[in-house]
Amino acid sequence: MFWKPQSRVWYAVAVAGFGIALAVSFFVPANIPGFAPGEIHSIDYPIDPTNYRIVLAAVAVVMVALYPLSYFFPTLRKRLFHKAQFVFAGALTLMLWDLLTSKLFVLRPPYFPGPVSILAYIPSNWFNLLSHVGASSRLFIGGLLLGTIAGIGTGILIGWFRQWFYWLFPILKFTGVVPATAWMPIATVLLKPAPVAMTFLLVIASWFIISFMMAQGMESTPKALYEVSETLGAKRSYQLFHVAIPHALPSIFTGISTATAMSLLTLVAAEMMGATAGLGYFINYSKTFNKWYQVYAAIIIMFIAFSIILAVIERIKQYALRWQKGLVS
């Protein structure tokens, strides 16, 4: 559903919003105040507004350029107009943020850096930031992948063999109840180097839920589906791979979604406590040096990086469950 897909006015207003934000950046003078005695502050933060202005101008230019193009692409047009109000609100927020921080100093550094500081910082240190993103992503993907493989493996054992259920399920339940982060001190002491310990924590975080959902998905297979395969000449192994596991697939992906959320949580927490690289570590490190603009920059980058990871998982899910398209809404 589209919100006001016909309204050109809001689109124009949105473009104007960026113009206004730009004007504020150019023409409102920065009123740098003196700090009260004893107040924590740092003059060591970037205040060059060039990048901020470039971003504002770029958005406005792109929007203007897209407008004539949208005449040829009806869906694009609807989408653009649909987002217009939101984009306008974004422009206003940026403007307000800029005003309250870099301009009027109502919200003060170092805890409240303006968009100017954050945007000045990110490009100048992109390589450093990227290395942290890489460290986090590597850990996350490795941990989730191992956790998923282990989870599916034990899930199949539990869901298919009574004996395995008897022995494995209580263990699984134990690790499911105890949050993965509780293992952190033990893991960091016993497992070296640090990435191994973190991977272990991520596996713990994702293993239980995926295993549980896998077993549950298999156990809820309707009897008729087994009986059909039986009357078609299927053996037990065929039923496992062509009836029980496919039936569990939607359930597995529910497990993976939950595991993803838990893993991200564990990842950032673990990085903050016992790592020498990664976005979590970087946030913690920046905090100790009172460089709060770096903290905000890291959060923004985290949002982008994790969104990409989630989108990739969603794509895989949609491919694997394409037979469900239209079956469930």
Next chain:
Amino acid sequence: MSAVAEGQPGALDKQDELDALSRGAKRRVPSLSPTQAELIDAAIYGAPNAQRASVYAFADAPVLIDVKHVERIYNADSENYTHALHDVSLQVREGEFVSLIGPSGCGKTTLLRLIAGLDFPEEGQLTVSGKVVAGSSYERGYVFQQGALYPWSTVEGNIATGLKARGVYGKQKHRVAEFIEMVGLQGFEKSFPHEVSGGMAQRVAIARALINEPKVLLLDEPMGALDAFTRIELQDKLLDLWKRLSSTMVLVTHDVDEAIYLSDRIVIMTPRPGQISETITVELGRPRARNDIDFIHLRTTILEKLHLAGEKPEPEFRI
């Protein structure tokens, strides 16, 4: 109209006669001439002075399914047990089309599952081709009431299941297309079950069960959930497959018309406990016309028997 009939006996034309019957009138309508009545009797019961040759062609065929004095009690060791089948004996001959009909809960599904080997009796014995049924086998195809298609598999994939499960898919791949064509599903090979109509889904289920060329196809109300038009279409398809593959079919149905239209014999069952009350041989030539007078008489007879057996004829059984 009945006033006219009473005032002027014999003035009824064929249409009125049909109307009267469909209203559940007794078979011996006053308007029927003695010769007509005799003819009908002959057609239905194979009377000695039949003017019409018997069309039941399986009297000498070998027995394929032999059910002997079968008892099936669900939850036998608990207080709320269900005596689902009592002393059920039935023989189905090779190539025959047999229908099981009876009120809900009379054990039709139970009997079909026993034949399939999906369930086992407390007493009695079932043999297929002389061998005691000890479990399910691809030689006894089974079509479930709701189709029970694999939702994650395409039409093609579902139909190929039997070949894959037996490990002969590599060699017999071509048969999938053959069966898709046989049930008229060309163009839907890549569709998923929820993307095809109910009638198509049932055709997939039937093709899937038939691809292994089972000795007998067991069908549990395969058309129960379909509308009248689709049902008639599918009935013809089923007959077509029955002839083409010369297979044996046992069909469970609630629909008297369906049973008469398709079967060589109709087995009437009664509930509590489930028993076979009667077996009727349908001595109508094929193809059968649903508005044929013999057809309608047979329907009335069966409905009466079902009525006696406890089933109130529901409006859907009438024209």
